[in-house]
Amino acid sequence: MVNGNLVEASEALEQAWAAAYETPTGQKLLAGIGQLLGRVYSARGRDHQAADYFETALQAANPAKVVYIRAARALCLSYLGRFEEAHSDLQQAVSHLEHVPLAASFVQYVAGILEKARGEKKQTSELFQQTAQLSREAQDTETECYAELNLCALETAEGRLEQARGHLARAKSLTINEKAQSYYWLRQGALQSKAGQSEAGKWLEQATQTFERLGLDREAAWGWLHLAEWHLRSGQSRLATAALSKAAQARYAIGSGFPLLIELRYLPRLVAHLSGLPEDAYARVLYNDLQQLPGQAPLWVEVRTLGQAQIVANGKRVRLDMRRSVEVLSYLLGHPGSTLEQILLMLFPDETPESARNYFHQVRYDLARAISGMSVPFSNASKTYSVVGGGLELNWDVAELQQALSSGGEEGLAKALDIYQGPFLPAADSEWANNERQDIAWSVIRTGLETIEGWFAKGQYEKCLSLAGRLLEIEPYDEALNEYLVRATKALQGEAAARRTITRLVHRFENELGELPPALAELRREFQRLN
Template sequence: MTEPAPHEAADALLADVLQATEPLERARARAPELTALLLRDQWLALLDRLPAPVPGWLVWRAAYGLHHLGHLRDAELVAERVDPASAPADLARIHAVRAAVAWNRGDQDAARRHADRATELDRIAAGAAQGVVDVALALLSAAEGDRDANQRYYDRARAWAERTGDDLTLERVLNNLSSRALEEGDPEAAVAAAIAGQQVNLRTGHQSGLALLRHNLAEALMTLGRLDEALTAANQARTFYVSAGSPNAGGSWQLAGDVQAVLGLATQAAASFRHAIEAAQVEGDAQTLVPSLAGLALVTAPREPAAATALLARIEREPIAVRSASVLTAAAWVHLCTGDPERARAQAELAVVESGKVNDLTRMAESLEILCLLDRTGADDPRLREADQLRRRIGDPIRIAIHRLVAAHLGADPVERRLAVAELRSHGVVADVGQIAGQLHAIGVGATTAPVRIHSLGRFAVLRDNQPVPVDEWPSRKAHEALRLIAAHGPAGLTRARLAELLWPGTREVSNRLSVALSHLRVTLDPTRTHPSNHFLRTSGGLLSLAPEHVEHDVDEFRQAARTALAEDDARTPPGDAEHARRVLAALETAASLYTGPFADGEDADWADDIREELARLARQVHRALAGRHLRQGAPDAAVPWLTRLLRADPYDEPDHLTLVGALRAAGRYGEARLAYRRYAERMDELGVPAQSWDAEPA
């Protein structure tokens, strides 16, 4: 059976405690379960039923639980309710939690004050809370840039937790070590720490701890280029946080946005970052707010430069302690994208320094690439070679491919450029990646030679000479809507009568209004009136349509590429014809890259539903064909991302679940296969369908 929802388990435990004759004694007896399961409302309800002041052994658990769930203000308020006569070890734990809360907010002075007080109290307690205090000191050391002290404190905390059997602290240390490994460019170590933490979590049952472990695992998978798996893990963490009412959902929204941005899903990334910003503002969580603001600036800068610049200005008002190298590089890309190279250079040079302080190899490489692009150097620039070495040391295949593109651009090597683009497509990166401020936007990947391009997959946009048409340039909203509708109906076209009905449903005598809207539309597409009136928008046989030789439309491109690739895949590859197999695989990957999001994403209109489902169904066919071709060619690892993407679209598809389990087993990834099988069994249980046994699964 599946686990109960977070609130159900918490409510049941709270009821058991409060219905006891002696609630405080009952709470002490079930203290580990309280820490593992209680959510904000239950913690506050429990403490409100107890007489003040509250004993320290319960307060530290409540404060720890609330902090771990992201309720920073509540954690502080609860900490202040403690009985000052509590045991020094309990008081030390409380101050350690308060230090972590201050760290989350970027308030280093308060964090140091509470950490010092925790150290004093632990000394009185003869080290009974040493590991907990060491975690707080490790966080503070990282904020102060002392990486050696950070590692030393974590090593001490881990040894103490293992010696004393404090699994809660051990789980937290492993979580934080996973984050540290990521910062230092060692994603394999980050995965190992996250997996070890999940093993400890089986003993603690700590729900928010498991969510954080999944979050860190997602970050590590993203760095390893396993983007679809990373997005799935991030969504699992977010699902818990959202259902638990936790502000930490903001961190998982931010991570999802980061993964979506690497995938090139600009519209989805922007939505995720906005969710993250909203959640972070509730608790004043600067550690989530600042990188989310930077991420939103990155994914919106090419189309909304003024808004992106305003986001950077907002970041400048946040505490300096949370403006990391990743934020500095984001600012550099935005300034480069919006035509301010001097500010871009200043941010990149500062990012080189800051990334060096914390050994952030990813941002160091990125900063060097920015400087090379600004200087327009050749491919033999030593900074570019150093960036290449850093990329390869980390081992992120996607960022290695992006670096190849940068080097090819600087070296004017078109063959290498095509190979690097193909490699990105093989990892599931979509065409919209060039519409995000960064390396690929800077070198013009995704640019088109067409004078007008319509973008309907994801957020609707119109590009004129590769520049987005601002909203304030549209003479009327109806002209904008008319273009969306005409583009959606493709080469088949749309009658004036049908267009009028869609624009003004149930309204008669709108012929003049329609003529005005179409006139406005033609002016927007050709503001200098250089071409005849039918150059972009033509009327033929009573049908309105876009002129395909002058207007590109991403929907038409995707449809054609997908149908062609699927037809080639259906023909199968003759035995021994490696060139045909390579060509079909490339065609499928190209088609997949052109599906950049749901059609008319966010559009609440009946006319869009059928087209949206048709295109989503076509995308699923392409993804399934890719998975199947990789499996037939004996490459189960390469099939896993496409199967993961399919299950993200439909988590109840039994054949896809079974194929994923089989692919993981065939790849020798048995631990992951077990987790995938458990998710499959849970989904089938939700449907009331018996799951096939593990032993029945093909290897």
């Protein structure tokens, strides 16, 4: 390549190709030049052109070269969605492996990419595990690195984050060039995005910028897709739209949408967002491309229970027949592996056993009917019930809120407050739902109080006042919050404003609760003494 510049390299090789094509003696060089052009165009994400040049290269290739050329073309065809042709090329490559056994790891890697493009998760995982093992045996560090990074991507998509971190750690020591390093940043950012970590955007931007600088247009488009996903998770819809526009722009530059789908199909939140775009939206083309791919993407299912009770699949509300289906589903999501006795006791304590059992089983059928891929099977081994979402990307707002709170810091609390849209299942009247409602609200209040306490000690009274006001929307009668509200008001606006605030609080508490909590009673006496 010319100074590592893929565009200049392809231009120089095109000139060499034209020169060789025009001279009788140059015909022998076309196969070699074609193989180089195929490699360069493949790296640039121009898989159509690459596949054509690899075809020319095959015409004069020896058996050893056939393995690499067939495998390289199969990689291009996989990205283009031409799966049968890719499979045929791989079979041809395998049949020639005896001439170059060290190529086995690369051939196996391409087989993994093919299955990943098809959406066959189990086969993909097995093939990449085999690739990593073959690469170690052949001391093929680069292929091993990419195999581990793809395993990281699969585990991340499935939500198995600890396993994903293990593959990422192994890949870190195997990054031998800038391209591999950028792939590492991409997977690190995607993993952190899934985990809700604030550093995710930094790594995704770094990966995308490097891909663009290296001329790796396909991978740059992947980076923009992951950035769009991250911005959606962060509630930054404007930035998500901008990132999707960049991805769509790359899609048109590459000349096909299929190379983007190998990543997009594993980002169901983003797919759901794209499905809701107007038909004439610039980025809508990405969703239209996806509809042409067999298997498409996992269904993005949201269980919304904070301030509401509904299930949304790919952006559309699911119609349920049973009034308590969302409540039962929420219980099972929070308590997987529950026995029938536990479920009936917690959710239907006042019903007869027969009536409660019948209702529970009707809910199971209701969920399975309404959401393709969801079921609540009975385990004969453990005698319990759990939610199974085959092919679903299932998200529950309560779990996301708990994850945000556990991440800690001001950012985690801010995200939790965005997620908290109101009381848990506000219309549910079971004792379990009431207890959950109180526990969830208190978890937010407790974290908020700890944050306010730290700010107050540092004299950050304006932040205290703002957060106290937001938390009082959740629990207006919490005496600690009301006390901070008064004290922060005094620090910022003076004693007169604080007196007015406490007067309003006294009036509200006495009218609605009949008495003033001890902390506020003492605070009122404190102001009376000052007067």
